[in-house]
Structures are given as structure tokens and as C-alpha cells.
Amino acid sequence: MKTLTIYIAFLFASTLLFLNRYSDLYINNSITHFILLIIASITLILILGQVFGKLKTVKSRLLTVLIVVFVCFIQSFLTWGGDWKTQTILYRNLTNDNNTIEFQMRGDRFSFGYKKRVINRLKLFPGFDWTTDIDTNKINHKQWKKLNLYVNEMKFASN
Template identity: 65%
Template sequence: MKKTIIYIIFLITSALILLNRYTELYINNSLVHFIIFYASSLSLVFIIGRFWGKLKTPKSIFFTIFFVGLLCFINAFLTWGGDWKTQNILYQNINAPRKTIEFQMRGDRFSFGYKKRIVNRTKLFPAFDWITDIDTAAINTKEWKKNEIYVNEMKFHSQNTVD
């Protein structure tokens, strides 16, 4: 039973990591992203350890959990570029209120300045979004309602406008 649970955890978390990386699925919470990455890595190590016949004592399991967590934290710290934060909600879909067109910014960790983007965001679950690029010049006004809601998730002191 334990083997089956570890395999299921590995398959689900690895699929989420791959979908986040190679499709428009976006995990918008860095803590949730780290937990999924950690669960995927740890379950892979447990699968390999079971295959080789290692990880039999509680001490070896504890050190494995700690070491994999430390490696995942170092990897996340060195490769994480920052979360995209919504500054303005520009449009909201009239028929589906979970769909919005947003101006988002991201402050990069090891460089100066911010990256900017305008995206079509569909909220799937509390930490998961479906993000696609959109051209705001070609918006159908019958489908989208202009909002211009200033959200300021970056917590700037002054109100910024979209370029």
C-alpha cells in the first residue's frame, strides 16, 4: 500500500511540475510550488531507494528527507525568478467572471527592475491559473468589460499605470 501511495504522489506531483513548466498552467503560489517540487523529488528518491534496497532504518529515512529538502530549497533559491503579481485588472469576461485580463509584474531576484506582461488569466483553483498571452488591441468589447481595478500586489506606494 505504501508503494502505491508513493507512486501516485510521484506521478501527480511530477505531472503538475511538467504542466507548470511546459504548458500555460501556472502555479501562482511559491510555497505551493515548493511543496509540489519537494514531494516530487522526495517520492522519486524513495522509489529509487526502495529499488536499490536502501532506506530501511528510520535514521536513513530522516536524513534522506532532510537532505532532499535542503537540496530542493537551494535549487528553489537559486533558480526562482519571483512570482508574477497582478497590478491592474484591465478587463473581466462578461460570461465567465473567473477570466480576467491583467497587467502583471515580477521583480527578479538577482537583477534590477521588473518584468511586465499582460495576460489572459483563468483562475482554476486557489493556487492554479491558466495563463495565456493576449493582445489588448484586439479585444472583443462584447465579451470583455473594461474594469481598470488597481490591485497592487507588489505593494508600491504610488499608483502606477500600464505602459
């Protein structure tokens, strides 16, 4: 039962991370992303330790978990570019309130300035969105209500 739980946790966490990386699924919370990375890494190491007959003592497992958490933290710190933050909700879908077109910005960690994008954001559940790039000139205005709601998640000073 314990082994099955480890396999399920690895499958769940790694699938979400792969979908975040290689599809339009977006994990919009850096803490959630970090926790999934730690779960996937630790369960992979435990599975490999079981396959190769290593990590038999509690002390070796605990030390391995601490090392994996430290390495994941360093990796996340060095590669994380920042979360996309909504500045303005441009449109809201008339049939689905969880579907919006938003202007978002992200501050780059090691360079000056911001990246910008306009996306179609479908909120799946807390922490997870389905985002696609969209051209606002080509949308069907019969399906969208124009909002121009200034959200300012980047917390810029307003005049």
C-alpha cells in the same frame, strides 16, 4: 498500500510541476510550488531507494529526506525569479468572472527592474491559473468588460 501512495504522490506532484514548466498552467503560489517540488523529489528518492534495495532503515530515510529538503530549498532560492503579481485588472469576461485580462509584474531577484506582461488569466482553483499572453488590441470587446481596477499586489507606494 504505502507503496501505491508514494507512486500516486510522485505522479501527482511531478505532473503538476511539468505542466507548470511546459504548458500554460501557472502555480501562482511559491509555497505551493515548493511543497510540490519537495513531494516530487522525496517520493522519487524513495521509489529509487526501493528499486535499488537501499534506504531500508528509518534513520537512512529520515537523513535522505532532510538532505532532499535542504537541496530543494537551495535550488528554489537560487532559481526562483519571483511570483507574477497583478497590478491592474484590465478586463473581466462577461460570462466567466474567473477569466480576466491582467497587467502583471515580477521583480527579478538578481537584477534591477521588473518584468511585465499582459495575460489572459483563468483562475482554475486556489493556487493554480491557466495563463496565456494576449494582445488587448485584438480582443472582442463584446465578451469583455473594461475595468482598469488597480490591484497593486507589488505594494508600490501610491501618490
